[in-house]
Structures are given as C-alpha cells and as structure tokens.
Amino acid sequence: MVKQVRIGKTDVQATALGLGANAVGGYNLFPNLKDAAGLEIVRTALENGITLLDTAFVYGLGHSEELIGQALKDFNRSQIIIATKGAQDFSSGEQEINNDPQFLTQQVEASLKRLQTDYLDIYYIHFPDKKTPKAEAVGALQRLREQGKIRAIGVSNFSLEQVKEANADGYLDVVEDEFSLLHQDRAQDLLPYLKENQISFVPYFPLASGLLTGKYENDVHFPADDIRSQMADFQQPRYGQILKSVNQLRPIAAAHQATVAQCVLAWYMMNPYISVVIPGAKKAAQVAANAQALNIDLSTTEYEAITAAFAEFEAEKSGKSLADPD
Numbered sequence: 001m002v003k004q005v006r007i008g009k010t011d012v013q014a015t016a017l018g019l020g021a022n023a024v025g026g027y028n029l030f031p032n033l034k035d036a037a038g039l040e041i042v043r044t045a046l047e048n049g050i051t052l053l054d055t056a057f058v059y060g061l062g063h064s065e066e067l068i069g070q071a072l073k074d075f076n077r078s079q080i081i082i083a084t085k086g087a088q089d090f091s092s093g094e095q096e097i098n099n100d101p102q103f104l105t106q107q108v109e110a111s112l113k114r115l116q117t118d119y120l121d122i123y124y125i126h127f128p129d130k131k132t133p134k135a136e137a138v139g140a141l142q143r144l145r146e147q148g149k150i151r152a153i154g155v156s157n158f159s160l161e162q163v164k165e166a167n168a169d170g171y172l173d174v175v176e177d178e179f180s181l182l183h184q185d186r187a188q189d190l191l192p193y194l195k196e197n198q199i200s201f202v203p204y205f206p207l208a209s210g211l212l213t214g215k216y217e218n219d220v221h222f223p224a225d226d227i228r229s230q231m232a233d234f235q236q237p238r239y240g241q242i243l244k245s246v247n248q249l250r251p252i253a254a255a256h257q258a259t260v261a262q263c264v265l266a267w268y269m270m271n272p273y274i275s276v277v278i279p280g281a282k283k284a285a286q287v288a289a290n291a292q293a294l295n296i297d298l299s300t301t302e303y304e305a306i307t308a309a310f311a312e313f314e315a316e317k318s319g320k321s322l323a324d325p326d
C-alpha cells in the first residue's frame with residue numbers, strides 16, 4: 001500500500017512523495033529545458049503512482065502550469081493533487097511580491113486557466129509581501145475555497161510570526177519551506193507549531209538540488225544561469241563535508257538494494273514533522289527512480305543513522321533534534 005497523507009484538516013489525500021515541477025517548463029530557473037522532457041517527467045510521475053504535482057506560476061512564468069495542464073489530459077483529474085503557488089506581480093514591469101486579496105484571486109483564476117482545470121487542490125501564497133495583513137490574504141483564499149476553486153490553503157517562505165498571522169482564523173492547511181538533511185533551520189520554531197495546529201509541512205529542496213542523491217564525487221561547476229551556481233552547498237569546503245556525510249549512507253542504500261537518493265527520500269517520509277516530500281527532476285528516469293522510495297521502509301536504526309550522518313549540519317541550528325520518529 002503506497003504511503004498516503006492527508007493535507008491539514010482537509011479531505012485532500014496525496015502520496016507521501018510528490019513531484020517538484022520547477023524543472024517542468026521552468027526555463028527561467030534552469031538552462032536547456034525542453035517541453036517534451038517536461039511532459040514526460042509529469043507523465044512518468046503519474047504512471048509510477050505519484051499523485052501530487054507541485055508547481056507555481058513563477059516556474060516558467062506560467063509555462064510549468066501549462067505543461068502540467070497538457071499532460072493531465074491523459075489522466076483522471078480526480079486522482080491527481082495539483083499544488084500551485086502565486087504572489088509574483090509583474091504589472092509594474094519588475095517582479096514584486098503581492099499578497100493583496102484581489103491580486104491573489106486573479107492569480108488563482110489565471111492558474112486555473114493555465115492548468116485547464118476548475119479547481120486547485122492546494123494553493124500557496126508563494127512569498128509574503130510587506131504590506132498585506134496575512135489573515136486578509138488567506139481570507140481571500142478561503143472565499144475561493146467556499147466557491148470550490150481551492151481545496152487546501154497554503155503559504156510558503158513565511159516566518160513563524162507570519163504563519164501564525166496567516167492562521168489567525170484557522171484556515172491554514174499546509175506550509176512549504178526549505179528543509180533538508182542539510183538545512184534544518186525551521187525545525188526549532190516552525191515545525192512544532194505546525195504539528196500542534198494540524199498544519200502539514202512540505203519541505204522543498206529535499207535532495208539539496210541533487211547533492212543528496214550520492215551522484216557527486218568531485219567538484220562540480222554549473223553555468224551562471226543555473227541557480228546552483230550561487231548555492232553555498234556547492235562551494236568548498238562545505239561541499240566536501242556534505243559529500244562525506246552522503247557517503248555514510250551508502251551501506252544503508254546497499255542493504256536495501258536502493259540508491260542513496262531513495263534512502264534520503266525514505267528518511268523524509270519517516271520524519272514525523274513532514275507530510276509530502278517533493279523531489280524535483282530533470283529527467284523522467286529520475287522520477288521513476290525517486291518513486292521507488294515509496295516502497296522503502298527504513299528501520300528505526302537506519303533512520304537514526306541517517307540523522308546522525310548529518311548531525312553536524314543539524315547542529316548548525318541550536319537545540320535538540322526533531323528528527324526522532326514518534
């Protein structure tokens with residue numbers, strides 16, 4: 001039985017592993033993306049039992065959503081969970097973050113058109129702006145929920161205070177933020193609050209942009225138009241320390257006849273604070289391989305060994321570990 005999770009207090013149910021779709025049509029984030037490859041990535045995810053697709057307006061300025069809308073025509077919409085996001089306003093000619101209720105309502109309508117669907121399973125406010133009271137922004141999404149256009153309400157990249165404000169009326173179902181074995185900063189403040197309030201957590205960059213897959217052994221260089229060229233994780237000496245931690249996972253992977261990436265993804269699925277893990281992919285074969293993580297059951301000892309292998313990164317934040325399963 002494939003691991004299923006419920007989003008917040010809603011009746012939205014998804015596989016515990018979804019597809020991060022920023023490389024599906026996300027030509028503004030990565031070089032050399034092809035539409036055909038993007039369509040194949042989405043189809044492969046759905047054919048391998050993944051039900052949740054995580055996209056956003058800003059991935060290709062609508063193009064990721066368009067490709068997903070196209071790919072979904074061959075599948076049963078009712079069995080697919082579409083999560084998308086908005087807040088980027090280009091009306092002034094430059095990108096501004098806008099959480100104004102009217103703007104968010106227009107964004108949802110535009111996403112529905114691009115995705116060729118009449119409802120979104122999850123809609124996230126992608127980033128907080130500085131001016132809109134967060135309960136007002138979420139209130140606009142709640143009205144769209146009452147109209148049947150959204151099933152679950154999310155926010156992304158919000159501070160704990162902003163999350164609390166957004167949840168003032170109890171409408172918030174899910175939060176998406178950066179979290180991985182390498183970046184556990186949100187563990188201390190945000191995650192306990194979410195668990196106490198039955199709000200799901202979806203970590204992004206779960207594979208640290210490929211670094212946690214175990215495929216890197218030497219220095220790597222990305223072109224300037226690839227966001228990884230600016231990421232601290234890919235710069236020495238931190239890069240070398242990360243590879244040492246990743247190498248400690250190889251015996252666990254071998255014991256399961258699995259890859260390091262699959263074991264890392266299984267670790268997230270066992271973490272009691274995490275709802276859906278959404279690895280991205282550039283190739284269909286990566287999606288098919290990542291989907292296999294749904295079939296891996298780590299023992300508690302293996303789970304703890306993976307946690308321990310990244311202890312020095314976890315220790316970058318202060319306080320105790322939140323990685324212990326209940």
Ligand code: NAP
Pocket residue numbers: 019020021022023054055126156157176177203204205206207208209210211213215261278279280281282283285286287289290
């Ligand atoms: P990620 O999941 O940490 O890494 C994905 C990358 O790792 C892939 O593009 C691929 O890149 C490599 N990879 C994946 N599976 C692999 C495998 N089996 N073997 C070898 N390499 C593999 O990073 P991400 O895709 O940037 O983030 C995940 C998702 O989170 C995104 O797609 C997006 O949906 C979401 N996100 C949300 C926010 C937000 O603000 N809410 C921000 C960032 C991301 P290469 O082949 O190039 O190595």
